[in-house]
């Protein structure tokens with residue numbers, strides 16, 4: 102009987118991260134503000150040629166490189182950041198290699214590492230859920246081939262200090278260090294300027310969050326030109342479609358939209374932080390567009406209670422160190438009053 106490779110056969114069954122779209126989706130860290138009106142205008146102006154001809158990724162890479170202040174040879178555009186992770190991991194990781202990361206973090210790292218037959222070296226969190234820098238350094242071995250760090254992290258929202266990240270990059274010249282900056286815009290710290298000094302450093306970005314283009318699927322991988330050159334050989338030439346490429350340029354050009362959205366998210370996460378403080382619930386200081394909060398043993402009832410109020414939030418209690426925790430995406434200013442009230446009511450309900 103036909104069987105896939107052992108690591109693929111051994112993966113758990115696939116479950117879509119989208120459980121429902123009935124209600125306000127505060128469970129996937131998408132942009133609740135939608136996208137720039139300039140993107141929508143560009144979409145409406147698309148011609149037949151825009152859809153009938155193969156896409157030219159290189160043009161988009163020049164635009165993104167210019168925006169990031171790097172050379173086009175250092176940039177690879179991908180079908181969402183997920184594809185960037187897949188390309189990066191496939192290029193450096195295999196059986197007999199180690200993938201090193203600290204829990205809790207983005208679930209795709211473990212999934213890809215397993216699929217490639219690599220050994221997962223996962224560090225257990227401390228109570229503060231911060232990146233355990235010393236522990237991570239202590240677990241580097243000659244077999245370490247990829248270190249993956251989301252900064253700021255998902256699901257905690259916490260950001261690590263740049264000096265600590267650079268210590269890690271410096272300690273493993275034989276391994277690829279991925280700094281996943283999916284939530285960069287909400288935090289402002291980046292390692293892109295450090296790419297010139299470290300040929301083993303990769304920075305990944307996405308247009309799914311602050312730019313509100315999750316449905317179009319555009320991600321970016323930036324690194325040393327030589328390393329990106331290897332990944333480019335292996336990437337599918339038409340991985341980013343023409344519609345996404347056309348919109349990308351408009352999205353980048355409308356930085357006023359991004360700044361306004363980021364400012365509103367920062368206000369919204371402050372409101373959530375104040376409310377949870379008032380309710381006596383533990384939160385972690387977020388640098389992203391979501392907040393992680395510990396509601397306790399009745400987490401499932403809380404999630405259900407929110408759903409009955411028309412709001413989807415993510416039960417994160419299965420993530421290591423996140424017992425009883427829920428992750429909530431920040432809504433728009435006009436949604437936030439309703440969100441805050443729903444949280445008050447749901448907490449009152451589970452407290453009985």
Ligand SMILES: Cc1ncc(COP(=O)(O)O)c(C=O)c1O
Nearest residue numbers: 181182183207251255283307309
């Ligand atoms: C830390 C992190 N990295 C990467 C991604 C994937 O982003 P994309 O939509 O570009 O595939 C996400 C999405 O939630 C994320 O939280």
